[in-house]
Amino acid sequence: MRLRTLLVSLCVYAVTAVPVEQTAEARFAKTNVLNTLLQSLPSRSRMILEARLQNASPALKSKLGLSDLNKRQSDPVTVALLGSLLNEVQLWNTPRPTSPVPEVQTSKSPLLNGATRHKIRYGPYRIPPTSEKNLESQLTHTSGLTDTIKVNAKKPCTGDCILLRLGASLEYADGTVAKQANGAWLHHAVVLNFGFQVRDAVCPDGLQGYMEHLFETGNERTDIDFTLQNSSIKSGYHLRAGDTFLINTELMNMEDKEKWTWLTLTYDVIDGFPAEYKEGKVVWTSIGPPRCSGVPDVNPFGQTNLTKSQQPVRTVFTEYSIPWVSRKNGWIMGSNGHMHDGGTSTEVFKNDQRICISYPHYSMGGHGMGGMGHDKRQLRAGNHTNTDIEHIDVQEGCFYTDPVPIKKGDSLYIRANYDFTAHAGMKNKKGELDEVMGIVGSLIAFDYPY
Ligand SMILES: *[C@@H]1O[C@H](CO)[C@@H](O)[C@H](O)[C@H]1NC(C)=O
Ligand SMILES: *[C@@H]1O[C@H](CO)[C@@H](O)[C@H](O)[C@H]1NC(C)=O
Ligand SMILES: *[C@@H]1O[C@H](CO)[C@@H](O)[C@H](O)[C@H]1NC(C)=O
Numbered sequence: 001m002r003l004r005t006l007l008v009s010l011c012v013y014a015v016t017a018v019p020v021e022q023t024a025e026a027r028f029a030k031t032n033v034l035n036t037l038l039q040s041l042p043s044r045s046r047m048i049l050e051a052r053l054q055n056a057s058p059a060l061k062s063k064l065g066l067s068d069l070n071k072r073q074s075d076p077v078t079v080a081l082l083g084s085l086l087n088e089v090q091l092w093n094t095p096r097p098t099s100p101v102p103e104v105q106t107s108k109s110p111l112l113n114g115a116t117r118h119k120i121r122y123g124p125y126r127i128p129p130t131s132e133k134n135l136e137s138q139l140t141h142t143s144g145l146t147d148t149i150k151v152n153a154k155k156p157c158t159g160d161c162i163l164l165r166l167g168a169s170l171e172y173a174d175g176t177v178a179k180q181a182n183g184a185w186l187h188h189a190v191v192l193n194f195g196f197q198v199r200d201a202v203c204p205d206g207l208q209g210y211m212e213h214l215f216e217t218g219n220e221r222t223d224i225d226f227t228l229q230n231s232s233i234k235s236g237y238h239l240r241a242g243d244t245f246l247i248n249t250e251l252m253n254m255e256d257k258e259k260w261t262w263l264t265l266t267y268d269v270i271d272g273f274p275a276e277y278k279e280g281k282v283v284w285t286s287i288g289p290p291r292c293s294g295v296p297d298v299n300p301f302g303q304t305n306l307t308k309s310q311q312p313v314r315t316v317f318t319e320y321s322i323p324w325v326s327r328k329n330g331w332i333m334g335s336n337g338h339m340h341d342g343g344t345s346t347e348v349f350k351n352d353q354r355i356c357i358s359y360p361h362y363s364m365g366g367h368g369m370g371g372m373g374h375d376k377r378q379l380r381a382g383n384h385t386n387t388d389i390e391h392i393d394v395q396e397g398c399f400y401t402d403p404v405p406i407k408k409g410d411s412l413y414i415r416a417n418y419d420f421t422a423h424a425g426m427k428n429k430k431g432e433l434d435e436v437m438g439i440v441g442s443l444i445a446f447d448y449p450y
Helices: 002-016 030-039 043-054 058-063 076-090 135-140 206-210
Strands: 104-108 116-127 145-153 161-171 184-194 211-217 235-239 244-253 259-271 278-286 316-320 330-339 343-350 353-358 360-364 390-395 398-406 411-419 438-446
Touching: 030 043, 030 206, 043 135, 043 145, 043 244, 116 145, 116 244, 135 145, 161 184, 161 211, 184 259, 206 211, 211 278, 244 259, 278 330, 278 411, 330 343, 330 353, 330 390, 330 411, 343 360, 343 398, 343 438, 353 398, 411 438
Parallel strands: 235 278
Antiparallel strands: 104 116, 116 259, 145 244, 161 235, 161 259, 184 211, 184 244, 278 438, 316 411, 330 398, 330 438, 343 353, 343 411, 360 390
């Protein structure tokens, strides 16, 4: 009974956190809002969260009063949200470690006089041992994996504030860093900010326009800057009192030993909205399918060189993103690229002029940015093992002290260059090349409100 009450109240909380009734946008059903939110998550996360509830044991469903769920719930989103909560509920009786580390740690920000740094710990998240047979291992053939979402996650300020920088890490109960060397892998963490004052620049149309990919990181744990020191323009992400956060994590165990971890997000903020600050938005451009749902999958640069699950079909190739077209005038402050092993450079173009080329650095014992897909693919990866080869450990970005102007109607796109003869790629269990990535976040300063 207690579990059921908890589940129901969590769901009501999750659903009412979506500010649908505030404006003319009330015509959108809540489920549509939630559906769009979930569509914005990495597809594997969404699939796992949906499947978790469908696959819950009849006994557990009955205990939770959800036996007729499949009949009542045709909406996959509500199912996924419930699925995520079920993850929590299933662990309700599992002893979890207590942590002496406070949930919020506040200090002076080193970025700017008058700015504050808040480090917030979210969790704990259980990472299953690699021998555990669970939904994730059945669905993805990847062991030790767990996927979660948290709606209405704690924000760094309760009123309005400007976000200058955001960074992520993973920690154990005592505050030590959980990393590959001690058996934990932060596959991804995604922070979506949504609300009726949110205006997304990447996917501005329909409901997607009210939710913004504020932050995405993989195991390399790169910070995202919404301001640049020494730039002639002041910028920052305007976080409003009415905005809501959703956090999705995918964590992986490298060892056959259960782990409890906390995701940490470190925010540098200034209170209020000082007038001299422009709106700093990160505009994401990536190779592969369109970033926005409901748009045609057509790339003006021709046929893709990737399979549906992003595996390369050639050993040496270049791949362009679908161009993004700006709807406002602004200033490009800088760009930061991310590739997987095998990548040699990422280029950024404004209209057809190259404004940035960035190179990944490889080292032995690097993070090894690779996917964990398991679909059919064409290319063998070679005779190495993943620990034999150099991995990308960092990729430098481009930062402009004199920002590059971008006008309404201008386009921005990237070209990712791969050469698996120069750098071996990560391989899967079958010895095939794993998924490739090319993604760039460009910081653009626009007038506020955007
Ligand atoms: C900003 O300028 C100062 C003084 O020239 C320099 O020490 C600092 O490294 C610069 N910061 C960045 C991020 O370029
Ligand atoms: C795929 O590779 C070919 C040959 O390098 C190139 O012309 C084409 O533009 C690439 N496709 C995309 C979508 O970038
Ligand atoms: C891998 O090893 C086999 C057996 O030694 C050899 O025949 C093959 O050419 C090697 N493949 C590569 C890509 O080096």
